Amino acid sequence: DTGVSQNPRHKITKRGQNVTFRCDPISEHNRLYWYRQTLGQGPEFLTYFQNEAQLEKSRLLSDRFSAERPKGSFSTLEIQRTEQGDSAMYLCASSLPLGGQETQYFGPGTRLLVL
């Protein structure tokens, strides 16, 4: 069990550019979540997958954001036409629900700065 991994760890981009982040969940975890965290705030839920199906999306997830988990393993989060307000830490978490209980484990995050 190597934990949740995310790449890149840091990304600096110019406004208007597209960026893509990758998350590799804990092996055998069938659920994968994306959150966004800004300074002084708790993480905010964006979307989640059960296996390859995207089951829930927050209103925070504008049309510029898209997420995929094509084979039910790793996931990507793409932001098109980035804006300065997109600057944040993007966190991925994974889980394996058992017996009605579920614990989400977070990766190290990708810190995005939009100039």
Place this chain on the structure above:
Amino acid sequence: QKEVEQNSGPLSVPEGAIASLNCTYSDRGSQSFFWYRQYSGKSPELIMSIYSNGDKEDGRFTAQLNKASQYVSLLIRDSQPSDSATYLCAVKPGGGADGLTFGKGTHLIIQP
């Protein structure tokens, strides 16, 4: 709007004392409750999960849940300087939603 409220602090506690962190939530249908610790610049790390009313102990940590009062707390006994961090309360809302709702976190400082 389903909310999770925490006192942002900072909460300053002497080394060796008990730190008490509190959290209230608005969604009465919530069933799962979590405490995460987050060091500056790092990602959240799970400390405790609690699903039923009462106390749950794990080492120096005790989580307390009172669903009638919509209240969750975390006690840290024998506080150490390494416990200095932001503590995030997270709630899984009811109604079939699966994403966690987080509070803003309480900044805890353990004074040596």
